[in-house]
Structure formats: C-alpha cells, structure tokens
Amino acid sequence: xxxxxxxxxxRKKHIPAVGLIPDSVLDFLAGLASWRxxxxxxxxxxxxLTTFRHKEPDHVPCAPxxxxxYRQLTGATxxxxxxxxxxxxxxxxxxxxxxxxxxxxxxxxxxxEASDFGQATIYPENSTAHPDYxxxxxxxxxxxxxxxxxxxxxxxxxxxxxxxxxxxxEKKGLSAIFVPVVSSPLSVLAMMRxxxxxxxxxxxxxxxxxxxxxxxxxxxIDYINAxxxxxxxIVAPDMxxxxxxxxxxxxxxxxxxxFGQEIADVIHGRDCAVAIHNCGDGPYFDSMIKFMQPExxxxxxxxxxxxxxxxxxxxxxxxxxFIGNVETPLLFSGSPQQVIDECRRVIDDFADGGGFILGxxxxxxxxxxxxxxxxxxxxxxxxx
Amino acid sequence: MDSEKNKExxxxxxxxxxxxxxxxxxxxxxxxxxxxxxxNEIRQALFQGLEHERRKMLSPETPLPKFLLSIDVxxxxxxxxxxxxxxxxxGAIPLVIGVVEGDPHDLGKNIISRIYAASGxxxxxxxxxxxxxxxxxxxxxxxxxxLAISSMISTTMVQxxxxxxxxxxxxxxxxxxxxxxPLDVSLAKSFxxxxxAESAVTVLEETEAAMERVxxxxxxx
Numbered sequence: 307x308x309x310x311x312x313x314x315x316x317r318k319k320h321i322p323a324v325g326l327i328p329d330s331v332l333d334f335l336a337g338l339a340s341w342r343x344x345x346x347x348x349x350x351x352x353x354x355l356t357t358f359r360h361k362e363p364d365h366v367p368c369a370p371x372x373x374x375x376y377r378q379l380t381g382a383t384x385x386x387x388x389x390x391x392x393x394x395x396x397x398x399x400x401x402x403x404x405x406x407x408x409x410x411x412x413x414x415x416x417x418x419e420a421s422d423f424g425q426a427t428i429y430p431e432n433s434t435a436h437p438d439y440x441x442x443x444x445x446x447x448x449x450x451x452x453x454x455x456x457x458x459x460x461x462x463x464x465x466x467x468x469x470x471x472x473x474x475x476e477k478k479g480l481s482a483i484f485v486p487v488v489s490s491p492l493s494v495l496a497m498m499r500x501x502x503x504x505x506x507x508x509x510x511x512x513x514x515x516x517x518x519x520x521x522x523x524x525x526x527i528d529y530i531n532a533x534x535x536x537x538x539x540i541v542a543p544d545m546x547x548x549x550x551x552x553x554x555x556x557x558x559x560x561x562x563x564x565f566g567q568e569i570a571d572v573i574h575g576r577d578c579a580v581a582i583h584n585c586g587d588g589p590y591f592d593s594m595i596k597f598m599q600p601e602x603x604x605x606x607x608x609x610x611x612x613x614x615x616x617x618x619x620x621x622x623x624x625x626x627x628f629i630g631n632v633e634t635p636l637l638f639s640g641s642p643q644q645v646i647d648e649c650r651r652v653i654d655d656f657a658d659g660g661g662f663i664l665g666x667x668x669x670x671x672x673x674x675x676x677x678x679x680x681x682x683x684x685x686x687x688x689x690x
Numbered sequence: 691m692d693s694e695k696n697k698e699x700x701x702x703x704x705x706x707x708x709x710x711x712x713x714x715x716x717x718x719x720x721x722x723x724x725x726x727x728x729x730n731e732i733r734q735a736l737f738q739g740l741e742h743e744r745r746k747m748l749s750p751e752t753p754l755p756k757f758l759l760s761i762d763v764x765x766x767x768x769x770x771x772x773x774x775x776x777x778x779x780x781g782a783i784p785l786v787i788g789v790v791e792g793d794p795h796d797l798g799k800n801i802i803s804r805i806y807a808a809s810g811x812x813x814x815x816x817x818x819x820x821x822x823x824x825x826x827x828x829x830x831x832x833x834x835x836x837l838a839i840s841s842m843i844s845t846t847m848v849q850x851x852x853x854x855x856x857x858x859x860x861x862x863x864x865x866x867x868x869x870x871x872p873l874d875v876s877l878a879k880s881f882x883x884x885x886x887a888e889s890a891v892t893v894l895e896e897t898e899a900a901m902e903r904v905x906x907x908x909x910x911x
Contacts, residue, residue: 428794433843433845433846436794436795439796502758505755506758509710550754553753554754557755633874635874636876638877668871671872672844
C-alpha cells in the first residue's frame with residue numbers, strides 16, 4: 307500500500323510523504339544524498355531529507371520564511387494578498403523563482419482560522435491583517451463554550467489556503483517544499499478574545515478555555531487533513547504559547563500541550579513531518595518535543611533552558627532539526643554584509659552534522675526590502 | 691501604633707499582590723486602613739509586591755498570566771485607595787505611552803504602562819492606533835518627561851523615526867523609549883530613540899538609564 311502511495315505521488319510529480327518510507331530506507335537515501343552532495347548540487351527534497359536525517363547535505367537548506375513580503379514582487383497590496391488567493395499564490399510562485407529557498411511558506415496571514423470562525427477582521431491596504439479587537443467574538447469566559455464547530459468545506463479563507471497548496475504543488479512539484487503554518491488552538495482563541503484576556507482566563511477559567519480549545523482543535527484537524535490531502539509533506543503548527551512569552555511551561559503542558567499532541571499525531575498519521583514554528587522568548591523545546599515530537603522547530607530565541615547556541619545544539623540537536631534564527635530586525639535594517647556575517651555565525655554554530663535549516667527567527671518582515679531574503683538564501687548556498 | 695502589626699499587614703498586602711489574590715488584598719487593605727497605615731504606604735506596599743513579581747517575571751514561578759493578574763489586583767487596590775486627588779501626584783514623572791497608528795496590539799503596552807504607573811510615573815496612556823499628531827499634542831499638554839512608543843509589527847514600526855523627529859522638535863528633553871517585537875537596540879538607535887527595552891523585565895532599568903543619559907547629555911553607546 308505504502309509503495310503504491312509513493313509511486314502515485316511521484317507520478318503526480320508530488321513528493322512522497324516522508325512517513326511512507328521506512329526509516330532504514332530514509333537513512334540510506336539520506337546517506338546517498340549526503341555522499342552525492344559532496345560532488346554535485348542536490349535538489350531541495352534531497353537536501354531536506356539529508357538534513358532531517360542529521361546528515362550533511364551539499365549546503366544547509368534555507369527557509370527564508372517570506373510570507374506577505376512576496377506581494378512586493380507583484381505589487382499586490384496587503385489587503386489583496388490576504389483576500390485574493392490567486393494574487394497571493396502568484397506572488398508566492400514568483401518569489402520561489404526569484405528569491406529561492408528550499409522550504410517556502412504557504413499562506414495568507416495569521417487571521418485565517420479565526421476569521422473563518424467569524425471573528426471580525428481588518429484588512430489594511432498597507433499593513434498585515436488583524437482581528438478587530440473592538441469586536442471580539444469571545445466577549446467573556448462563558449463564550450468559549452459557545453464557540454461553534456465550523457465545516458472547513460465552507461470556511462472561505464482556510465479553503466483558499468488549501469487551493470493555494472494545490473496550485474503550488476501542481477506548478478512546482480518536486481522542486482520546492484511548501485509549508486503551511488497552522489495557528490495553535492490558543493493562538494486562534496487569542497485572535498477572538500485578545501491575548502491578555504486569554505492569558506488571564508487560562509488561570510481563572512481553565513475549563514472554559516479548554517472547551518474552546520477542543521472546538522478549535524477539531525476544526526484545525528479537519529484543516530490539516532485537507533492540506534495533507536493536497537500532497538504536502540510538512541505542516542507547521544505555530545506554537546507561540548509554548549514559550550516564556552506565552553502562558554508558562556507548567557500551564558502550557560497542562561492546557562495546550564495535549565491539543566498540540568493531538569495535532570501532531572494527525573500530521574504524523576498522514577505521514578507528514580511536523581515543523582513547529584515558535585518565535586516566542588525562551589521557547590520550551592523540552593515540552594514541545596515531549597508532546598509533539600517535531601521533525602523540526604523554527605525558533606527566534608534560545609530555549610528557556612539553554613544559555614547559548616552551543617548548549618542548544620548539544621541538548622536538542624539530536625532530537626529535532628533547527629530552523630532559524632537570523633534576527634528579523636537585522637533583516638529589516640541590516641546591510642547585506644551584516645546579514646551575511648550573521649548567517650555565517652548561525653551556520654557555524656548549528657550546521658555541523660546536519661539537522662539545521664537557515665532561516666529568520668520569525669516571518670520575514672513583510673515590508674522589508676527583499677534583498678536580504680535573497681542574501682540569506684545565497685549565504686546558505688555559499689557558506690553552508 | 692503597633693509597628694509589628696503594621697509590618698505584618700504590609701507583608702500581607704505584598705503577598706496578596708504576589709498571589710494575585712483580590713479577596714486577600716481587600717481584607718489586607720481593610721486591616722491596613724483600620725490600623726491607620728497611611729494610604730501612601732499601602733500603595734507603596736502594592737507597588738513593592740508588583741515589583742517583586744516583575745523581577746521574577748517570565749520565570750517558572752511568575753509566568754506572564756500570573757503577572758497580568760497581579761497587575762489587575764494592584765489596579766483594583768489602587769482604585770479602592772483613591773481619594774480622587776492623585777491626578778497631580780507631586781514628584782511623579784509625567785509619561786505618555788501609546789501604540790503607533792495602524793497597530794492594534796495592546797498587551798505589551800498595557801503591561802509596560804502599568805509597570806510605569808506602579809513605579810512613580812504619572813502615566814497618560816493613549817491606547818493603541820495612536821496618530822502622530824495625538825502623540826505630539828499629548829507631549830505638549832502633559833509636559834511629558836518620557837514618551838514610550840510601542841509597535842508590534844514592522845509595517846507600523848516604520849512610523850517611529852518620524853514621531854521621534856517631531857517630538858524632538860517640540861520637546862528636546864523628553865526621553866523617548868521604544869519597544870516591540872520587530873525592534874532591537876540597533877534599530878532603536880537608528881530611529882533616534884533614547885532607549886529601548888526588550889521586555890517588562892528590563893523596562894524600568896532601561897528607562898532610568900536613558901533618563902540619566904539624556905540628563906547628562908551623553909550619547910547612547
């Protein structure tokens with residue numbers, strides 16, 4: 307059955323889901339790619355496979371994490387990028403050609419899930435979409451339980467991302483790896499209630515918040531399944547709250563951790579890889595690994611229990627693949643030389659032995675000049 | 691006055707803040723007022739409790755949600771203690787704070803605003819999505835010694851240099867602090883700010899340092 311699935315994927319020019327292939331075969335293929343990489347240039351999928359299996363590819367892969375910034379290439383406004391998936395995918399595909407990179411973001415903006423639940427959303431022409439916090443869908447703690455499960459088949463914005471995924475895979479096939487970011491249950495609730503209130507509710511009314519998370523998670527699972535149906539091989543749950551910027555480690559493990567586990571189990575069950583995104587301060591790597599066993603973690607800051615990159619590599623380097631962590635303020639305002647220097651530092655600290663993808667700590671600033679994104683991709687190729 | 695009893699009551703006040711225990715704080719305030727402890731000392735105890743939590747903030751003992759609840763408890767306590775004549779607190783440093791236009795994120799700004807308020811500043815919180823002209827008008831009207839500007843997104847952060855330039859033109863001695871996720875020290879310097887705070891944990895120390903630099907006319911190194 308798995309062999310047929312693999313053959314069918316390749317026939318459709320899709321990348322076969324990693325989970326379909328036995329570990330021993332993956333290791334063999336990664337070893338082969340690593341060996342080949344010493345002599346010739348690898349494809350994105352070979353490079354990524356080698357990295358995920360903690361072997362050294364021809365050079366470190368790059369995930370430039372360009373999202374809304376792609377719209378600069380086609381001249382689309384932020385509003386158009388968020389609301390018109392044709393314009394978003396047009397910009398994204400052009401970006402994959404012009405900027406490059408091995409792992410590419412797929413999506414519209416961070417409000418997709420919450421707005422489909424009915425949260426009023428503002429789409430400025432010149433800035434990123436955000437919830438209308440004067441009209442929160444969840445007005446008090448009792449509203450968490452009133453949250454209605456939605457059918458993702460009729461959820462317009464999530465459907466648009468699914469459509470984008472189909473187009474991206476059809477147009478780019480095996481040449482790039484597109485990864486959709488899916489908000490975590492608490493992040494979705496924070497969009498509908500306001501982060502401050504959600505934080506307090508987690509302590510004051512945890513059972514209500516849990517009920518809300520249960521409803522949201524069931525919809526996120528449908529969404530993830532629909533995305534996986536398109537042939538994606540990696541899904542990136544955004545787990546910001548599993549950090550010191552979030553609700554605290556103990557509370558996260560008690561409240562969101564189990565839902566994170568459910569989400570990761572679904573992704574793994576679809577033979578896809580989990581690449582957590584967490585741009586919070588002091589991310590809880592140990593908790594995320596314990597609950598979600600991610601193949602990769604994209605991060606901005608050092609884990610809460612590591613004092614430097616060296617310790618991080620030693621502690622978690624064998625357990626997952628790191629994606630990061632060039633600082634986004636530098637990408638916004640730094641000179642190409644400064645960006646190159648920082649990329650080299652990050653590569654020096656993390657790339658040894660594989661298990662590392664160069665990228666920004668968070669989404670590439672959507673209004674930053676795209677030159678530094680190109681520089682980052684080039685730096686991975688030249689110095690990685 | 692029984693000074694031992696007073697000390698115990700002050701400790702109770704501080705502990706109620708640390709435990710974000712609203713009922714406990716109400717009872718402790720009742721007791722403190724009965725004992726004749728001056729309102730100002732009671733307020734100081736609330737601020738002390740909050741300061742204790744701020745220093746531990748983001749540690750496993752005081753994650754962000756607990757700190758937010760402690761802030762709420764202090765806020766309620768201060769309302770109870772208000773006699774209505776605190777608006778012109780003598781000696782308090784007037785400070786204007788707000789999030790730049792187009793940015794609706796208020797969590798960070800709210801935390802910083804309340805920390806300033808609990809630390810001897812007279813805070814004028816302009817809220818979120820504040821137009822440049824509102825910042826300018828408030829600086830003049832409130833005779834602000836400090837301006838704290840926040841932005842959580844890079845698309846709105848780009849307004850900061852213009853705000854700073856305009857504030858400098860009308861009030862050169864106002865200390866300008868900036869903060870928010872897309873910023874770092876070098877960006878803050880390039881915008882012309884006097885100081886930058888990465889988080890609530892360091893904001894008071896960074897503000898104090900910036901005020902000293904501006905007062906001594908020293909360059910921010």
